[in-house]
Amino acid sequence: MSSDMSYTTEEIAKLLKISKLTVYDLIKKGELPSYRVGKQMRVDASDLERYKQRAKGLTQIEIPSPAAAQPVMPPSARAHSGSLVITGQDISLDILSRHLEKQLTGIRPLRSHAGSMDSLVSMYRGESDIVSTHLLDGDSGEYNLPYIRRLFIGSSYLVVHLLARQAGLYVQPGNPRKLHTWSDLAQPGLRLVNRERGSGARVLLDEQLRLHGIASEQLTGYDFEQTNHLGVASKVASGEADVGVGIEKAAAIVGQVEFIPLIQERYDLVIMKNASTRAWLPTLLAILRSEAFRSELRAISGYDLTRTGDILFES
Numbered sequence: 001m002s003s004d005m006s007y008t009t010e011e012i013a014k015l016l017k018i019s020k021l022t023v024y025d026l027i028k029k030g031e032l033p034s035y036r037v038g039k040q041m042r043v044d045a046s047d048l049e050r051y052k053q054r055a056k057g058l059t060q061i062e063i064p065s066p067a068a069a070q071p072v073m074p075p076s077a078r079a080h081s082g083s084l085v086i087t088g089q090d091i092s093l094d095i096l097s098r099h100l101e102k103q104l105t106g107i108r109p110l111r112s113h114a115g116s117m118d119s120l121v122s123m124y125r126g127e128s129d130i131v132s133t134h135l136l137d138g139d140s141g142e143y144n145l146p147y148i149r150r151l152f153i154g155s156s157y158l159v160v161h162l163l164a165r166q167a168g169l170y171v172q173p174g175n176p177r178k179l180h181t182w183s184d185l186a187q188p189g190l191r192l193v194n195r196e197r198g199s200g201a202r203v204l205l206d207e208q209l210r211l212h213g214i215a216s217e218q219l220t221g222y223d224f225e226q227t228n229h230l231g232v233a234s235k236v237a238s239g240e241a242d243v244g245v246g247i248e249k250a251a252a253i254v255g256q257v258e259f260i261p262l263i264q265e266r267y268d269l270v271i272m273k274n275a276s277t278r279a280w281l282p283t284l285l286a287i288l289r290s291e292a293f294r295s296e297l298r299a300i301s302g303y304d305l306t307r308t309g310d311i312l313f314e315s
Contacts, residue, residue, distance in 0.1 A: 084108065087130070156274070164264050168262035171259075200265070233253075234254050252301055
């Protein structure tokens with residue numbers, strides 16, 4: 001194992017056959033040294049190897065078996081241990097995490113970067129405390145609530161609006177393929193770059209293909225996947241693809257790519273209502289509704305903050 005190598009929390013979880021939440025807990029306890037590179041926590045290979053050697057020799061450090069890995073720690077236990085996991089990919093969540101860290105005493109926010117569907121599943125398994133989602137239900141035209149209601153039957157939870165943003169198509173400069181609507185994706189020979197399964201952009205594309213009677217097999221590159229909006233926009237900008245689906249902000253960052261807005265998507269937060277969330281839920285709502293938080297988001301182009309902090313649904 002090279003000492004120059006490092007791993008993400010996701011890679012550590014796979015290597016040790018434990019959940020990402022357990023990795024976060026090891027990091028929080030100082031048993032697994034880590035550092036941050038951009039949005040990601042990373043662990044050096046040498047530190048991982050030292051942890052494994054300690055785990056082999058010390059009975060008090062246990063690596064959970066795969067069968068016990070999900071869920072590893074219920075929300076109430078996490079709150080007691082002082083961690084709070086925020087799951088999702090948008091930069092607004094990093095800003096929210098910083099505000100929470102400043103205002104909460106004895107609770108440390110941790111970030112997990114996952115797509116919308118995976119984020120909801122992580123909450124269902126008890127691995128996340130605040131999750132973000134932007135999933136379109138094509139039949140109703142509604143965002144998020146149809147998926148949340150189906151997944152959390154019998155649960156008590158809160159859905160709070162974070163922001164709205166434009167989603168649509170990334171196209172090459174000058175839009176040479178003349179792509180203006182979802183139905184234009186039926187053009188023969190079109191090269192697509194896609195998002196990973198479970199992401200909000202992937203669900204948006206799949207729903208639009210279904211509604212417009214376009215088979216995914218028609219699209220060259222349907223399986224050509226990127227894990228974030230910037231990656232999709234970059235592949236279109238470089239000429240490796242003719243079109244991709246994503247949000248306006250990424251097009252502005254990448255440049256050399258045009259954005260065709262087609263839908264305003266709702267980006268919401270889901271929080272379970274239980275004993276552990278009572279310690280920090282009022283602070284979370286106060287931050288979302290604060291001028292300090294909103295002013296930071298206003299500095300980022302492409303966000304509609306009209307309803308930020310509104311409770312959309314409470315079970």
